[in-house]
Amino acid sequence: MATELRGATELRGKETWGLALRKHWRLYTLALLPVIWFLVFRYLPMAGNVIAFRRFRPGGSIFGEEWVGLYYIERFIQDQAFWQAFQNTVIIGALTLVIVFPLPIILALLLNELRSRVFKRFVQTVSYLPHFMSVVIVAGFVFELTSLDGTVNRLVKLFGGDPISFMQQADWFRTIYVSSEVWQTVGWGTILYLATLTTIDAQLYEAARIDGANRWQQTWHVTLPGIRPTMMVLLILNIGQFMQVGFEKIFLLYNTLTQPTADVISTYIYRVGLTSGQLSYATAIGLFEAVIGLVLVFSANAISRRVTGSSLW
16 A cells, blocks of 8 residues: 555655646746756866876866876875965955955845935946956056056055055055956845845834834844845855955956965966966975865855854755
8 A cells, every 4th residue: 555655645746746737838848958067067177176186188088187185186285385375265265255255235124225216226237337347457456446547546646645556566466356356246246135125024114113113123133134044145156256366357457566465275276387387286286275174165064054044955
């Protein structure tokens, strides 16, 4: 009897899956291309990680010619240039996480308090626009603004200071990079939070007002708890990308003068892998970076689930 019931359940499950596939085949068709993209550009390239443990020679097998074990891992562990890039990656990643991540939340809360729809839409439009600009254009803006006769130095002169060669001084690179990230990403980052704010029950605010809560108390006890699940999910995703500091923008902005503070793991991998042709060595470093990112995601997810009850899985 139990066997018959289990078989009937499995049959209904198969029929349900087949029925759903026939009924919603258009939706599954839309998902087909993204799945293929992930397979081709994300999962299949993972097979190439084997050359982190094998010696790759141009023109030879894509999986390497000779097994070398942990040789390349030991090599970058002893490489001072790698650890300098690692330190820069951690610092820039931490600055981006601490400064850039909270700003969309703050901007969304401020926009949510606006009563003028026209002004609110104007602020949203102005803050969203930089997201749609190419990184090359953003880098061009940065160079123009920070040049010796650019807007920033004109303001410096206006207040009696001397012009500063921002893009030739290593101490200024991190400030410039994080500032450009704020300008380019904060407005776009508010979209999810504004959408989440619309799902908060208005009766909660009404009950808080009846209890005598002011606007700050309503924000602290109603608004922030309402968007906390979204905040935690995005925080986990940002922590997972902690080591993957934007290669394109840093590559376009940095030079030999700013390299001591600007060179990160991704640009270091580019130099040793593509410029110097040390593909096995670069793969070993990239694998190390990926492992750190994986550990950070799992750790952040576990901590978030235990502390706040919100997590990715």
